[in-house]
Amino acid sequence: MSFFMIGLDATIVNVAIPRIQHALHATVNDMVWVNSAYALCYAVPLIAAGRLGDRVGPKRVLLAGLGGFTLASLTCAVAPGPGVLIAARAVQGLSAALIAPQTMALIVHMFPADRRGRPLGVWGAVGGASMAAGPLAGGLIVATLGWRGIFLVNVPVGAAGWLAAARLVPDRRPLTHHQLDLWDTVLSGAGLFAVVFAVQSGGLYHWGTVAGPLTVGWIIALGLGCLGVFVLRQHRNPGEPLMPLRLFRNRDFSAASAAGGAMGCAMGGLFLPLMIYVQGTLRHPPLEAGTVTVPMFVLSAVAARGAGRWSDRADPRLPAAAGFALLVAGTGSLVMLLRPGTSLWALLPSLLIAGAGIGLVSAPLARIATSTLEPGLVGVASGVFSTARQIGGAFGGAATGAVLQAAVGANTTSATRAALLFPVAMLLIGLACCALVTGQDRTGGRATG
Structure with a gap:
């Protein structure tokens, strides 16, 4: 519930931006910061939040994050002006940063290495489902409840998640007292x-x-x-x-984190040029443009569960490499297909191939990154792994934006094709990182909790 909610809030607001701007008499710069405040405050504290989970227990940090996120969502829903909304979105981002590493760390602590793939598959499926639900849920809620409804729905979900976590999640605490520097x-x-x-x-x-x-x-x-x-x-x-820098002496963790960063770059750079092409060249309205990616993320969620089961039965390097290969094929074929007059149906096979690739990558990479680590490093490792993806996404969006700006004199189709070459290059780097993984599991299949 918590991982779905923080993923949903990263995308759901985009649909409501015009309504928010009109209702709050906000500037375009204000609207940029409504999203940037969340993204910034989500990415920056992930390492510290992961280490905090190692030192005081992941359940305590998860509950603090859920409580903060729920209260911040209520503040967003009643915000009288853009300043309050931006500040509340920043608190949402900080709270999301407390939540994200703990969801992964708790799975690692609760399941032995040889049975960890399936729950990590569910975890990856939830991430894909939240991205798929964002545009549709945002459109439906704005149409029925208004823009404040996209934040208000978090309140009962967050409260239910907090109560469920308090009652059902095991309270793993470190044996010794720790302090953050x-x-x-x-x-x-x-x-x-x-x-x-x-x-x-x-x-x-x-x-x-x-x-x-x-x-x-x-x-x-x-x-x-x-x-x-x-x-x-x-x-x-x-x-x-x-x-701890000894984290990076672990070859599997380093390779998985680098692959995660490359994946973040690719995903951050894929959707901006795609949306510009669908709306600018093909002249489809924003809701249709957002809906075209829904089948992609639905298949991603299904593939993530399958990848989790696959990585329990076999070497997790195999689904991760297969996922990157499918992403290269799907994104590369998009570059070839983009031309004026292309039907959205013609793009669907490439998007579905890429969606399957996204699902196959997430859970196996998470397992590779954590399966050979000692228990006291799982939280910070989850934070570093998540930070790599978040910062990769920021760099990917900036890089493709720079390519699009540099190609201002060219037509939209040529600029989009040029911009999509960057995600393809990043995915090839991710595929190469999979080859560096040793595949050794030094936990011997034992639970690390």
């Missing part, structure tokens, strides 16, 4: 915020001045500097670093 948390948060903000919003400022002498380039440099100091502190920390 304040400076490490600030450095990682500031560095990630600066980099993700610059990548997401650079186009808004034409990659130039943001305010006074502060430019997008300086913000990126500041973010990278903070991250460099953060990594140095982790290297020199003999005790309990926020992000």
